[in-house]
Amino acid sequence: MAISRAQLLKELLPGLNALFGIEYARYDDEHTEIYETESSSRSFEEEVKLSGFDAAPVKDEGSAISYDAAQESFTARYNHETIAMGFAITEEAMEDNLYDSLSARYTKALARAMAHTKQVKSVVPLNNGFTAAYQGGDGVNLFTAVGDGITGGGGHPLVGGGYNSNRPATAVDLNETSLEAAVIQIGKWTDERGLLIAARPQTLVIPPDLQFVATRVMKSELRPGTADNDINAVRSMGILPNGTVVNHYLTDVDAWFLLTDIPDGMKHFNRVALETSMDGDFDTGNVRYKARERYSFGVSDPLGIWGSPGA
Numbered sequence: 001m002a003i004s005r006a007q008l009l010k011e012l013l014p015g016l017n018a019l020f021g022i023e024y025a026r027y028d029d030e031h032t033e034i035y036e037t038e039s040s041s042r043s044f045e046e047e048v049k050l051s052g053f054d055a056a057p058v059k060d061e062g063s064a065i066s067y068d069a070a071q072e073s074f075t076a077r078y079n080h081e082t083i084a085m086g087f088a089i090t091e092e093a094m095e096d097n098l099y100d101s102l103s104a105r106y107t108k109a110l111a112r113a114m115a116h117t118k119q120v121k122s123v124v125p126l127n128n129g130f131t132a133a134y135q136g137g138d139g140v141n142l143f144t145a146v147g148d149g150i151t152g153g154g155g156h157p158l159v160g161g162g163y164n165s166n167r168p169a170t171a172v173d174l175n176e177t178s179l180e181a182a183v184i185q186i187g188k189w190t191d192e193r194g195l196l197i198a199a200r201p202q203t204l205v206i207p208p209d210l211q212f213v214a215t216r217v218m219k220s221e222l223r224p225g226t227a228d229n230d231i232n233a234v235r236s237m238g239i240l241p242n243g244t245v246v247n248h249y250l251t252d253v254d255a256w257f258l259l260t261d262i263p264d265g266m267k268h269f270n271r272v273a274l275e276t277s278m279d280g281d282f283d284t285g286n287v288r289y290k291a292r293e294r295y296s297f298g299v300s301d302p303l304g305i306w307g308s309p310g311a
Helices: 089-098 104-120 124-128 177-189 207-220
Strands: 036-039 044-051 073-079 081-089 201-206 244-247 256-259 266-280 289-297 305-308
Touching: 036 289, 073 289, 081 089, 081 104, 104 124, 104 266, 104 289, 124 289, 177 201, 177 256, 177 305, 201 207, 207 244
Parallel strands: 036 266, 201 244
Antiparallel strands: 044 073, 081 289, 201 256, 256 305, 266 289
16 A cells, blocks of 8 residues: 555645654664674575594504594574565655655665564574574574473484583573583583584673673673672683673563684575665556565574573
8 A cells, every 4th residue: 555645644734843753773783793694595505514523542553443434413404584565655645745755764764674674583593592483403492401301402412422502401690600600511512423622602692681780790800799809700811702792682681692603603694685676656656665685594503602591
């Protein structure tokens, strides 16, 4: 349905002082702080996790060397979505409007709507990753721990046996103790064959509700919230070199996440960049405007992120 003069009555009469409501500022592209972006030329993308070799055994004198076998572990698949929206304006509405260019004003509103949708979709893995609503290529919840008792949980299984956990078995709020425990847990991760991989956290991702808590935990020179005259080890050791990122689209007010240095973790594939177009209808005189883009968000290696839903 086209926007007509019936929806714009005040803009057709003299005496209007201001138009407002669609010129708000918006948050930046916050997904860029979480995801590695790659381009895509296919309808979907797949990434396969490989299993390496076991620890090398001792070779006895005169005996044959041992041979190990490698294999694929699991496949992460990215299905691109098409996001599109448009609007139309009648010829008469454009002719009789006294105050502004309708097309310019509503084109900005269209861009705002497209940007908002992209940010909401970018945090779906984080918002839903603690439940079976979002599972990775290994068939378990994105955030899972051995013994957490959650359906779809139980840890990320390894080809050589055992599990990796990327959440605490008991949900915890963000504080000095829980952050230190998370760093220790990440440092004990192994590859598919049980070899330590020296993973390290890089960035703390939080909702706006935790920004003041995070500042005290990360920035205090001494231990936060205690009377002890001890140094703040998190700050002194440079545990999180990329600092803290506030994401305003996270829905859980006490959930918090750590991005790690594991490669091929959080991935954003850009299939078709944002395109805008317009055309006019000869018969009606209406002008139509359209915005469209294709992309996908997901996770290849779940060890690229650690998370806690908060206590």
